[in-house]
Amino acid sequence: MVNASSQVVSFQEVGVVGLIQVDNPPVNALSREVRAGIIDAIAVVAGRQQIRALLIISAGNLFSAGADLKEFDTGFLEPSLQELQAAIELAQIPVVAAIHGLALGGGLEVAMACHYRVAQKNAKLGLPEINLGIVPGAGGTQRLPRLIGPRAALEMILSGAPISATEAKAKGLVDEIAENDLRQAAMAFCERLVRDGAGPRPTRELLAAGGLGESEVGAALRANAKSLRGRSTQTLVIEAIQASRLPFAEGVAVEARVSQASLASRESHALRHVFFAERESGKVTGMPARLEPPEIRQVAIIGAGTMGSAIAIAFADADRRVILIDNTEAALTRGRENIRSTYASSVKRGRITQQIAEERVARITTGLEVGTTTDADMVIEAVFEDMSLKKRVLSDLDSVIPRERLIATNTSTLSITELARATKHPDRVLGLHFFAPANVTKLLEIARGSDTTSETLAIALQVAKLLKKVPVVAGDAFGFIGNRMMLDGYFREAEQLLLEGASPTQVDAALEQFGFAMGPQRVSDLGGNDVGTKARLQLYERESRPDPYFVIADRLTEMGRLGQKTGRGFYRYESGSRDALPDLEVTALIEALASQRGIVRREIGDDEIVERCLLALINVGAMVLDEGVAARASDIDVVWTSGYGFPRHLGGPMFYADTLGLRHVAERIRYYHGKLGHYWRPARLLERLAVENSSFEQRDGASRTP
Numbered sequence: 001m002v003n004a005s006s007q008v009v010s011f012q013e014v015g016v017v018g019l020i021q022v023d024n025p026p027v028n029a030l031s032r033e034v035r036a037g038i039i040d041a042i043a044v045v046a047g048r049q050q051i052r053a054l055l056i057i058s059a060g061n062l063f064s065a066g067a068d069l070k071e072f073d074t075g076f077l078e079p080s081l082q083e084l085q086a087a088i089e090l091a092q093i094p095v096v097a098a099i100h101g102l103a104l105g106g107g108l109e110v111a112m113a114c115h116y117r118v119a120q121k122n123a124k125l126g127l128p129e130i131n132l133g134i135v136p137g138a139g140g141t142q143r144l145p146r147l148i149g150p151r152a153a154l155e156m157i158l159s160g161a162p163i164s165a166t167e168a169k170a171k172g173l174v175d176e177i178a179e180n181d182l183r184q185a186a187m188a189f190c191e192r193l194v195r196d197g198a199g200p201r202p203t204r205e206l207l208a209a210g211g212l213g214e215s216e217v218g219a220a221l222r223a224n225a226k227s228l229r230g231r232s233t234q235t236l237v238i239e240a241i242q243a244s245r246l247p248f249a250e251g252v253a254v255e256a257r258v259s260q261a262s263l264a265s266r267e268s269h270a271l272r273h274v275f276f277a278e279r280e281s282g283k284v285t286g287m288p289a290r291l292e293p294p295e296i297r298q299v300a301i302i303g304a305g306t307m308g309s310a311i312a313i314a315f316a317d318a319d320r321r322v323i324l325i326d327n328t329e330a331a332l333t334r335g336r337e338n339i340r341s342t343y344a345s346s347v348k349r350g351r352i353t354q355q356i357a358e359e360r361v362a363r364i365t366t367g368l369e370v371g372t373t374t375d376a377d378m379v380i381e382a383v384f385e386d387m388s389l390k391k392r393v394l395s396d397l398d399s400v401i402p403r404e405r406l407i408a409t410n411t412s413t414l415s416i417t418e419l420a421r422a423t424k425h426p427d428r429v430l431g432l433h434f435f436a437p438a439n440v441t442k443l444l445e446i447a448r449g450s451d452t453t454s455e456t457l458a459i460a461l462q463v464a465k466l467l468k469k470v471p472v473v474a475g476d477a478f479g480f481i482g483n484r485m486m487l488d489g490y491f492r493e494a495e496q497l498l499l500e501g502a503s504p505t506q507v508d509a510a511l512e513q514f515g516f517a518m519g520p521q522r523v524s525d526l527g528g529n530d531v532g533t534k535a536r537l538q539l540y541e542r543e544s545r546p547d548p549y550f551v552i553a554d555r556l557t558e559m560g561r562l563g564q565k566t567g568r569g570f571y572r573y574e575s576g577s578r579d580a581l582p583d584l585e586v587t588a589l590i591e592a593l594a595s596q597r598g599i600v601r602r603e604i605g606d607d608e609i610v611e612r613c614l615l616a617l618i619n620v621g622a623m624v625l626d627e628g629v630a631a632r633a634s635d636i637d638v639v640w641t642s643g644y645g646f647p648r649h650l651g652g653p654m655f656y657a658d659t660l661g662l663r664h665v666a667e668r669i670r671y672y673h674g675k676l677g678h679y680w681r682p683a684r685l686l687e688r689l690a691v692e693n694s695s696f697e698q699r700d701g702a703s704r705t706p
């Protein structure tokens, strides 16, 4: 037995095998210490004749999730991953990687530098770097094609999705699958290599089978078209993989160049920004350190409409029981049908089996009486967006649900504080703002009322974790973070542009071209124009908005043009189709509304549409930040990228503003203020940051607690 060479890497002789174990919780990141530790262990072995093979294995739940992302920004300290790989690959005796759980990114790149790989049957292997706009830079683009061929390598790197051990074995990435105990199987594999006299098999010495043809590249790009829309990393990936035909040293030189270029790209900065922002958004300053929220086993949901039934699915998917309540049998029947058809479509798409679908459906029971929810560990109200109705429902719930349990409202715009005060225990009330479709959309906006306690907030954060959603905590103001920016900024400007002369098709196409998943008018038609109208009617009871403010959408609601559900909205839809077709009736309506306001319609360019909608969004975002409704600019970016279809590779509206430069942003907003008046008033915070030549990112950094 040789002494452990470091805290995170230990070395042990087991017969003819030298066992190197990495133990760097939580994810066995390949930190400098790990890299140095493995290199030291290999050096120790070099002088020992009796050791004839090396096995690299990890403790914990996974082989390795890869490099520490922070090192991408700070630069890699010595020894580098490449030095580690050279030490492994050039070793005089065979080196075997034993993979369990996950081998991702740098983790897989190190495993590929080993001479052989044994994987536990449930393990997954992947190079997810593209999700962060990065080209794998530790030989991944050179070794993977040598092991599985350039086409399969391209598919794997472009999709970023890990493959199963079985698939990896079939492709040639893994030599053997361990059905049961990995360590045992891998030890036996090593002993067999020694017995058979099999020597090292450096991956770099293998030949990559040919290059990539145009049709192969085309097919791989098409297969990932959705996730790569508007992106550029894929071009660099292709260049690197093409270089795998060259001798290894030349290939890695190409890889190093394109990988560096990817790291320096705006796209990668933006994607990494969102990645870190999502990890930050669940952290709330001022929360007591040790709060242990009670376990949630059963949830009650009031209102079996669009949102209520989808929220029920989200909890059933998380293995929780749900009681879904509505006040009419007809609504319950609709809710149940909704749930069934959602699961049927998941089965049809091969996402889950029929049996799993049935189990999940069975977890949801329905009823008419709020009184039957007493046993629920928490309750979510999702009835119509109506203050007095919601107050009544919350007060009823307060009298039946034991005092310490969470009562949440799914309101999109109403005051949480006012709603909470309709109960005797406003401290346990908050907003859990889900986004349609609630079982799919990643975002969960958590809105805190004036009386909401940290204990209550802790339960909400726990719910987000349970449902695998990204939480963002918002203050209690009209529309919280997302809907406020959407209504007072983005969508309002889109309507203004319609009045000034753009068509719904043109506005939507311009913003989709910018990168939004769907343009504003198509979003309105999908969600229902009446939803917005109802929210605005509630708003007008508390606050006013000068004309024009959604005059088109509200008129469409009056006309019964509610959107896809009625076959007519901003567009018309033919029966059974979701294709948005232009409608002359809407054009006439818009022209009439514009002329009533003395607006002279004109040709509007796509650039103006995009600029105005984004600047309006950013400006209101700055107000939301200044008012403390959002704690960080990065929280706003999370809201918009995970809930409103803002392109992730542009980092979210506030990051995007930083990339435009706040001086420029402020100047353009002042310009439109001069042209269009009051509602373009520049946000104070934006003006200040622009004068200071600062950015939203710097403001976040300054306010971050260590």
Ligand code: NAD
Binding pocket: 302, 303, 304, 305, 306, 307, 308, 325, 326, 327, 328, 331, 382, 383, 384, 385, 386, 389, 393, 410, 411, 412, 413, 433, 434, 435, 436, 527, 531
């Ligand atoms: P919906 O009209 O589809 O469903 C509301 C349901 O509440 C109906 O089934 C109705 O029968 C039921 N209901 C009404 N009064 C009730 C009562 N007293 N007791 C029990 N059930 C009652 O509405 P929705 O779109 O699901 O919206 C529900 C809430 O979610 C609203 O507050 C809305 O603002 C919010 N929200 C909606 C969306 C969206 O995109 N639709 C997104 C986020 C939040």
